[in-house]
Amino acid sequence: MPNTALGIFNKQHLEGQGLALDDELAKVNKEIYERNVELAIKNRTLQLIRQMYEIMNSTYDAEETARKLIATIVSELKLPKGYIILVDKKNNLIRFVSEFPAPAAGDEIFAIEDGKLIISLSESDNFCVEAILQNRRRMTNSLYDLFVPMLSEIRAANYQKKLGVETSIIYPLAFSSEVFGVMVLALDKHLGFLSSAEKDALKEITNVVAVAIERAQIYSDLQSANIRLEALDQLKDEFISIASHELRTPMTAIKSYVWMVLNRHADTLTPKTHEYLDRVYKSTERLINLVNEMLNVSRIESGRVMLKPAEFDLVELAQDIKREVQAKLVEKNQTLTVENTQPKIPVYADREKVQQVFENLVGNSIKYSPVDGRISIEMTIEKSMAKATVADNGKGISPEDMPKLFKKFSRLESSMAALPEGGTGLGLYISRQFVELSGGKIWAESELGQVTRFIFTLPLYQSLEAKAV
Structure with a gap:
């Protein structure tokens, strides 16, 4: 008898253990299934976001971006309907700029072409307006809440039934805390049937939509x-x-x-x-x-500079410049020397423009060199180019000021003491343009307290002849 009771007990115990194992296995299988579903949702979301970024990088108009994005989102997520609505601040209204899929025949009142469907921002009963003004997500089981006061409840209900929409979620589109529109996603099921992974995916997608449209709007504004x-x-x-x-x-x-x-x-x-x-x-x-x-x-x-290139001697021009500025040199007891490695350096350029370059460079040296200062013009030939250097022993130019050279209206106040005779800050800019238009280059070498050199190159006349041959 005790043995029989013990045998029954053991059998019941084993059966209980078996049921417990079945429950545990079912629980594990359920967790694995849920994780697989969650992983599938995440992968699908990543693929969708990748497509959205491709649209973002290839489209630069806000409304066109909105049309492409809503079409991609609705198609990939297999939703009954989707809208993107943007704020028109100037006219204090919201404008339906895109919908997908396009309305069927007979539903033209819902057609959104060129933002024709508009609603005033003063319509506080409209859920889209409310989501924008309060910057919070809204949900509704009635499409009427999206279109009030444009449509009657009956017509909105008929259209909703035709689409098979159960719930519509209205997501604010914001950038830097400023709401500029909403995205409406219509679902064929209640929000309660969405998993947490699906809800997170929709939130992430909304963030990308906001960035894409704002970026396109900024680009469009910059273009205008x-x-x-x-x-x-x-x-x-x-x-x-x-x-x-x-x-x-x-x-x-x-x-x-x-x-x-x-x-x-x-x-x-x-x-x-x-x-x-x-x-x-x-x-x-x-x-x-x-x-x-x-x-x-x-x-x-304006591209109206007319160059008249011809052969002339750069050494002769430098001597002319020296005679031209002699009176100014005498006023400050300065000296200007002209040194050249060749008795004649023929160049092919517009003589008048090169003269202006010399006048600007030598004029700056005179202006910013001290009394008794020394200025020099050195000329040589390097690699089929004539090279001219205007040097002085003035105050020099600081490293911070070097990038400002050759720019319009640039003044190097930190490097040069204020002088009674001001300047426009255009001389070096004009000089660079003339030199580069002539096929040469111009640059500067200087440090504070050191010799300053402005150097430019011009094509030799012989080198052009050789090219012609």
Whole structure:
């Protein structure tokens, strides 16, 4: 009897263990299945996001980006419907810019073409408006909540039944905490049937949509701004060109008449009058130089610079420059030497433009070199190019200022003490343009407290002849 009872007990015990193992195995299998489903959702989401990034990198219009994104999302996730709605701040409304799939025949009232379906931001009963104003996700079981007051409840309900939509989720699209629209995803099941992995996937997809549309909008805004800036720049160039021409004629006349008084009637002038007229002459000369520089910049940037290349001797031009600036050198007791390795260095360029380059470089050396300063022009031939170097023993240029050289309106205040005779900051910019248009290069070598060298190259006349042969 005890043995029989013990035998029954053992049998029940074994059967209980078997049931427990079955439950544990079922639990493990369920966990494995859920993990596999979650992994499949993540892989599918990654593939979708990859496609979205391809759209982002190939489309630069906000509405076109929205159309492509919603079509891709709805197709890949096999949803009944999807919309992207953007805010129109200027008109205080929201605009349905894209939907997918396109409406069937007879449903044209839902057709979204060129953002024709619009709703005022003052319609607080509309769930899309509410999601935008409150920057929070909304859900609804009725499409009517998306289209109020544009559609009646009956018509919205009929359309929802036709689509097979159970729930619509409205996701705010925001960038830097500013909501600029919403994405609506219509589901054929209730939100409660979505797994946590699916909910996370939809949230991640929404973030990518927001970034893509905002990026496209920024690009579009930049394009529009660039077009406006180009138009304004053209107007500015035209104004500078006209104003400079109108200024140059009277300024040249003033300079000529003052020169005549100073040089032909000097004996009739008092010392004070002579001093005043001399100041007028120099100021007029600076104004004419400014006008000429502005005209040069206008011609350069509009592509109207006309070069007249011809053979000329660079050494001879350097000697001419030395004679031209002799009076300024005497004023500061400075010396200018011209050194050349060849008695003649023939180049092929526009002589007038190269003369302006020399005048700018030598003029800067005179301006920024001390009294008793030493300036030199050295010329040589290197690799079928003529090389000219203008050097001085001025204050030098700091490493911070070096990148500013040859840029428009650049002033090197940290390297050079303020001088009574200012400059426009255009001379080096114009010089670079003229040298490069002539087929050469220009650069600078300097340190604070050291010798400053401005170097430029020009094509030799012989090398061009050799090419022609």
